[in-house]
Amino acid sequence: MQRNAIMLVSRIHEAADKWIAAELAAAGLKGVVPSHGDVLALLFRQKEATMHELAAFARRTKPTMTVLVGKLERMGLVRRSQSPLDARCQIVRLTAEGEKLRPAFESISRRLAGRAYAGLSPADARRLEAALSKMLAGFENPKPERTQP
Amino acid sequence: MQRNAIMLVSRIHEAADKWIAAELAAAGLKGVVPSHGDVLALLFRQKEATMHELAAFARRTKPTMTVLVGKLERMGLVRRSQSPLDARCQIVRLTAEGEKLRPAFESISRRLAGRAYAGLSPADARRLEAALSKMLAGFENPKPERTQP
DNA sequence: GAGAATAAGTTAGATGTCTAACCAATGTCA
DNA sequence: TGACATTGGTTAGACATCTAACTTATTCTC
Numbered sequence: 496m497q498r499n500a501i502m503l504v505s506r507i508h509e510a511a512d513k514w515i516a517a518e519l520a521a522a523g524l525k526g527v528v529p530s531h532g533d534v535l536a537l538l539f540r541q542k543e544a545t546m547h548e549l550a551a552f553a554r555r556t557k558p559t560m561t562v563l564v565g566k567l568e569r570m571g572l573v574r575r576s577q578s579p580l581d582a583r584c585q586i587v588r589l590t591a592e593g594e595k596l597r598p599a600f601e602s603i604s605r606r607l608a609g610r611a612y613a614g615l616s617p618a619d620a621r622r623l624e625a626a627l628s629k630m631l632a633g634f635e636n637p638k639p640e641r642t643q644p
Numbered sequence: 645m646q647r648n649a650i651m652l653v654s655r656i657h658e659a660a661d662k663w664i665a666a667e668l669a670a671a672g673l674k675g676v677v678p679s680h681g682d683v684l685a686l687l688f689r690q691k692e693a694t695m696h697e698l699a700a701f702a703r704r705t706k707p708t709m710t711v712l713v714g715k716l717e718r719m720g721l722v723r724r725s726q727s728p729l730d731a732r733c734q735i736v737r738l739t740a741e742g743e744k745l746r747p748a749f750e751s752i753s754r755r756l757a758g759r760a761y762a763g764l765s766p767a768d769a770r771r772l773e774a775a776l777s778k779m780l781a782g783f784e785n786p787k788p789e790r791t792q793p
Numbered sequence: 794g795a796g797a798a799t800a801a802g803t804t805a806g807a808t809g810t811c812t813a814a815c816c817a818a819t820g821t822c823a
Numbered sequence: 824t825g826a827c828a829t830t831g832g833t834t835a836g837a838c839a840t841c842t843a844a845c846t847t848a849t850t851c852t853c
Contacts, residue, residue, distance in 0.1 A: 507650075561833060711840080
C-alpha cells in the first residue's frame with residue numbers, strides 16, 4: 496500500500512464538508528452547503544461581489560454560482576442587483592438577515608481550524624502544509640512522474 | 645491565516661479527482677467518475693460483490709450505488725445477477741469487457757501514487773500520513789477542541 | 794410457526810455540479 | 824464607425840449524490 500495519502504485527503508475533505516454542513520445547520524442554515532459558505536465568506540469580507548468574483552473565489556463554474564446565489568436569495572440572505580457601471584454585471588450583497596450570520600460564521604471558521612490542527616505542534620503543522628503544497632503542485636503542474644507505465 | 649491545511653486538502657482532492665477522471669477518459673472511459681473507479685477497483689480485487697459491499701467500499705449510499713452500477717452496466721462493463729443464496733442480494737461481476745480494463749486501471753493507480761508522493765522523501769511521506777491520520781480522526785471522533793467560541 | 798424487526802435494493806424527488814449553447818453588453822481594431 | 828471578439832451571466836440538459844419512503848427477503852423472538 497502507498498496511495499494512503501490520497502485516500503486520507505479524500506476522507507478528510509468529506510469529513511470536513513460534513514462537519515461544516517452540520518455546523519451551518521446548527522446555526523439555523525438548514526440545507527446550506529460549503530459552497531454557500533464560500534459565497535457568504537467573501538461577502539463578509541468585501542461587502543459586494545459580482546457573480547464572476549464569487550465563482551472564482553468558490554472555485555465553481557458560473558452556472559453553478561447562478562444556482563447557489565439563487566438559493567441564498569430565496570433564503571433571504573443575499574440580494575442581487577445590476578451594476579450601474581457595467582450592465583452585464585450582477586452585484587451581490589448581503590441582506591440585513593445575511594449580515595446577522597457573521598458571528599456564527601466566524602465561530603465555525605475558528606472551530607474548523609481548531610479541529611483540523613488539534614494535536615499538531617506548530618512545527619508539525621508547518622511540515623504538513625509544506626508537504627500538501629508540494630502534493631497539490633504535483634497535480635496542478637503536470638510534471639512527468641517516474642513510475643513504470 | 646491558519647486554516648490552510650483544509651483548503652489545501654480540498655484543492656488536492658479536487659485536483660486528484662479531476663486527474664483521475666482525465667486518465668479514465670484517456671483510457672477510453674468517457675464520463676467515468678472516481679466512484680465508478682472504486683466500483684471497478686473492488687471487482688478487480690475480489691471478482692464479485694453485492695451492492696451493499698460496493699456502497700461501503702466506495703463510501704456512497706445505496707441509492708447512489710444503484711445509479712453508478714446502472715451506468716457501468718449500460719456501458720457493458722459489469723453485470724448484475726440475483727444471488728442464489730439470498731434473494732435480496734444483487735451480485736455484481738465484471739464482464740469480459742470490464743476485465744480488459746484491469747491493466748489501464750493498475751497503471752492509473754500506480755501513476756496516481758507516483759504523482760502524489762513525487763518530491764517527498766519516505767520520511768516526509770510517513771510524517772504526512774501520520775499528520776493526516778490525526779486530522780481525520782479529529783473530524784470523525786467529535787472531540788471538543790479548544791478555541792474561543 | 795406467526796408476527797415483528799432487520800436488511801438489501803430500488804424508486805422518487807431534490808440539489809449541487811458540470812458542459813454546451815446562448816444572449817447581451819463591452820472592448821478592440823482596422 | 825462598424826464588424827468581430829471578449830466577457831458576464833443565464834438557460835438547458837445531464838449526472839452524481841443525498842434523504843425519505845417503499846418493497847421484498849431474511850432473521851429473530853415468543
